[in-house]
Amino acid sequence: MFINWAQGEINLKIVYYGAGMSGKTTNLQFIYARTPPKLRSQLISLKTHQDRTLLFDFLQLEVGQVANLKPKFKLYTVPGQVYYDTSRRLILQGADGIVFVVDSQIDRMDDNEQLWHSMERHLVEMGQDLKNFPLVVQINKRDVPNTLSIPEIRRRLPIKGYPTFEAVAIKGYGVFDTLKASMSGVIAAAHQAV
Amino acid sequence: MFLQGSFNTISVAALIQTLCHERRAVQIEAWRTDASAHICLSDGLVIAATCEGTEGADAIVKLMRWPNGLFRVGQLPEHFAPTMAADPESILLEAARQRDEFMA
Known part of the structure; x- marks a missing residue:
């Protein structure tokens, strides 16, 4: 969270975290495409070998104000x-909320678990209390073959207690439900902090 | 000079991000045993960077690889002529990416 008093804005950061090809980029691209241009910045895309890091920020006018400050979200x-x-740790620095994107496919569960544990490790290193951190889980790719059932995914990943949404991000299903839940959690935490 | 410290206390990335968030017009002088660096920031952008003979974004990439070092932050000299105007976030993420790929 960063408060820009001059602009009357509170900058809040939400990070989409998860295994490679789980649908993080697809989520952001969908949100970007459906956000009016006057409310969002340019989409910055940094290429890695097989993946991309995306980021853009936008003003969300529907969520109200925090201590008379306009919330401005930055999504990564x-x-x-x-x-x-190192890249993930840098991006997580200062995060106010995380959306963990799970790839539902059976053969991606090991990657999901590995990334979940790396997220936990980074948050602990940064002094965050995992129990109270605004973390939302999106179980993506519910439309593809060879997916695990939701109960089985819940058994494999320690996601109990976190708001969880099923999604088909490539079609936009569940994308905004996930984002709204994350923003609500982040705003609630910001109200407590400010 | 209004701030000084060690990169063991605050990382290069955190220092640059904080000063850019604040939209400060400042210069960061950094040094360690055998090397030095100079980064200038203004209005949320990196406007000049040198490190161990390298200039521009690559200089910040190099600085982020330092395992340790000291820094001091001071006011930007009057009439300073920028040599670049880059978003710090993109540079820092690119530096982290290069570091990860180098280590892989």
């Missing part, structure tokens, strides 16, 4: 390949 994705650990 992280590169999902395991070895981009």
